[in-house]
Amino acid sequence: MIQVVTPQHMQAIDDASEVPLDELIARAGAAVARAAIRQLGGTYGRRVLVVAGPGNNGADGRVAATRLRERGVRVAVVDALDLPERLPRADLVIDAAFGTGFRGGWQFPDVGATPVLAVDVPTGLDAATGVAGPSTPHAVRTVTFQAAKPGHVFADGPARCGDLEVVDIGLGVDRADALLVDAAAVRHWLPHRPTDAHKWREAVRIVAGTPGMTGAGHLATTAAQRAGASLVAVSSPGVDADAPVEALDRRVPGFDWYTAVLDDLHRFRSLVIGPGLGREEHTVASVLRCVEDAVVPMVIDGDGLFALAWNEAGSPAVLVDREVPTVLTPHDGEYGLLTGRRPDDDRLAAATSLADTTGATVLLKGPATVVATPGEVPLIVDAGDERLATAGTGDVLAGIIGALLARQIPAHRAAAAGAFVHGLAVQRCASVGVIAGDLVEQLPAVFTDLLATDA
Template identity: 55%
Template structure:
C-alpha cells in the first residue's frame, strides 16, 4: 500500500522531521535530478528549463538544477514570477514553480514539445481535491515525496500528473490513514479457500432483479460465483431469470418477499441486495426489511441504496442499527440520495463524513474509487481508513458494471474479509478484470468472464 497524506498532514510530517529542512530539500532535489536524467535518457547534449518558485518546491528545483549542471546538462533556471509566455526550446521542463500549498490560478508558459517533470504536484493543481485551472502544464511524470497527495489521484490532478513516482526522503508517514491499493495488497488480502472447505464456507445470497431488470441479478450473482462464492443463491422477486445452472434460485413474491428471501440466511456468509430490484413502494418496504433483518454482512447496491434512503427518517437509523458489516456502493447520484447532496470538491471528506454518519463502509465509484470505513470512535469522525483504487479506466463506465462489483464484494465478505478491504480489493480486481478485455465494445458480462483470470494473476 502507498501512503496518501493531505497537504496539512504533509506539513506536520515535515515539521516533525528530525533532520533540518535543508537536508530534506537536498534529498528531494537529488531525487528530482535522478528522475530528470531517467526521462532524458542521459545527460550529454541535453537542455533543461527549470521553473522555480520562492517556496520549498522551488528550492527542490534549484538543487536539481545544480546537480544536473554538475552532470553536464545545460540548465536554465527561470523564476516563476518572471516567466515569459513561451520558454526557449529544451528537452525537458522541470515544473518546480508551486507545490502543495499553492492557492489561486497558475498560467504555465508554453514549452513546445519538451517533456515535463512536475515536482511534488503539477503547479496549480489543488493537492487536496485535484481541481485545476486551464493554465496548468500537464506532466509526463510527477515525482512526489514520501507519500501521494489526494490531488494526484482525484479530478484533474489524476489526468495532469502523468506517471507518478514516490521518492523516499526519510520522512515518517507510518501514521497515514489513507492509502492507494496496490496489486501486492490485493494478493495479500484476497482469501484462498481452505483444503477442507465446503460449499457453505463463503456462500452468498443475492436479492435482486425484477421483471423489468432481470439482467442486474444475473450479473451480480454470476460475479459472486466467479469471485469465489462457493454457493450463490438468487432471489429475484416475482421472476425467474436465466442464470448459469450453478446459481440456485429461490422464488419469492414480487412485493412482500423479505421473510421468504431470508430463509436460512444464517447459513450464508453475506447478502447482496439491490441490483435491479425496482422502486415500487412494496419493493422498497421489503428491501428495507431485508436489510434490517439480515444476520450477515450486507452489500447494498443500486435500488437497495434508494430503498435505504426511502423513509421519513432517511437512511441513518436503518443502517446505524445494523450490528454487522454493511457496504454501500453508490455513484455520485446515489450518494446524493443517501446523504442529501452529491460529493463535494473534497471527495474524501464527503465519503468519510457519510461513512461516519451512516456507520457503514462506503465505496464511492468514480474515475478513482474511494473506500472509507466508519470511525471506531464517535469522537473521531475522520478516524476511519480510506483506500484509493486507481487502476480502472473508462471501460468500467458501462451498464451493469456496478452489479458485477456488488457481487464480487459479497463474495469477499462471505470469505471473511473485513468490509473495507473486501470493498477495496474487489474494486481493484473488478478494474483489473476490465483491463483484460478489449478496449472497445466491453459488456459487463465480459468483466464477469475475466474475474477468474484477474484473481489467478495475483496468486
C-alpha cells in the same frame, strides 16, 4: 500500499520534523534530478529548462538544476515570476514554479510538445482535491515527496501528473490519511480455501433484478460465482431470475419478499441486495426489512440504496443497529440520495463522513474509488479506467464484493479488493466495446494472476 497524506497534514509533518528544511529540499531536489536523468535517458548533450518559483517548490527545482549541471546536463533556470519572452529550447521542462503553496492567477508558459517533469504537483493542480487550474501542464512524470497527495489520484490528477513517483526524503509519516491499494495488499487479503471446503462455505444470497431487468441479477450472480462464491441463490422478486445453470433460482413473490429471503438467510455467508430492484414502495419496504433483520454481512447497491434513502428516519437509523458488517456502494447520485448532497471535491471526506454516520463500510464509486469504514484508514482504488463506465458494471462489483464477504474477508478489505479486481478485470478487456459481462469472464484469470505473482 502507497500512503496518501493531505497537503495540510504533510505541512504538519514537515513542521514537526527534526530534519532541517534545507536538508529536505536538498533531498527533494536530488530526487528530481535523478528522475529527470531517467526521463532524458542520459545526460550527454541533454538540455533542461527549470521553471522555478519563489517558494520551496522553486527551491527544489534549483537544487535539481545544480545536480543536473554537475552531471553534465545543460540547464537553464528561469524565474517563474519573471519569465523571458522566449523560453530557451530544451529536451525536458522541470515544472518547479509552484507546488502546494499555489494560490492561482499565474499561467504556466506554453512549452509546446516538450515533456514536463513536475515537482510535487504540476503547477495549478490542487493537491487536496486534484482539481486542475486552467494552465496546469500535463506532466509526463511527477515526483512527490514522502507520500502521495489526494490530488495525485482524484479528478484531473492522474491525467495531469503522468507517472507518479513517491520519494522518501526522510520524513516520518505518523499516520496516512488513506492508502492506495495495490496487488500485493490484495493478494495478502485473499484467503486460501481449506481442503475440507464444502459448497455452503462461501454461499452468497442475491436479491436483484425485476421483470424487464433480470440482467442485474444475472451479472451480480455470475460475478459472485467467478469471485469465489461456492454457491449463489438469486431472486428477482415477482419473476424467474435469469440464473446461470450453476446457481439456484429462488422464486420469491413480487411483494413482501423479505420473509422468503430472511427465512433461510442463516445458511448463507453474505447477502447482496439492490441491483435492478426498482423503486416501488413495496420494494423499499422489503429491502428495509432485510437490512434490519439480515444476520449476515450485506452489500447494498443500486436501488437498495434508494430504499435506504427513502426511509423516513434516514439511512443511519436503519444501519447503525446492524450487528454484522454492511457495505454501501453508492455512485455520486446515490450518495446524494443518501445524504442530501452529492460529494464535493474532497471525496475522502465524503466517504468517511457517510461511513461515520451510518457505521457502514462506504464504497464511493468513481474513476478513483474510496472505501471508508469507521476506525479504519480509508483505501483508494485506482485500478480501473473509463471503460468501466457502462451499464451493469456496478452490478458486477456488488456480486464480487458479496463473494469476498462470503469468503470471510472483513468488509473494509472485501470492498477495496472487490474494486481492485474489478479494475484489473477491465484492464484485460478490449479497448472499445467492453460490456459488464466481459468483466465477469476475466475474473478467474485476474485472481489466478494475482495469486501467482510474487511480492
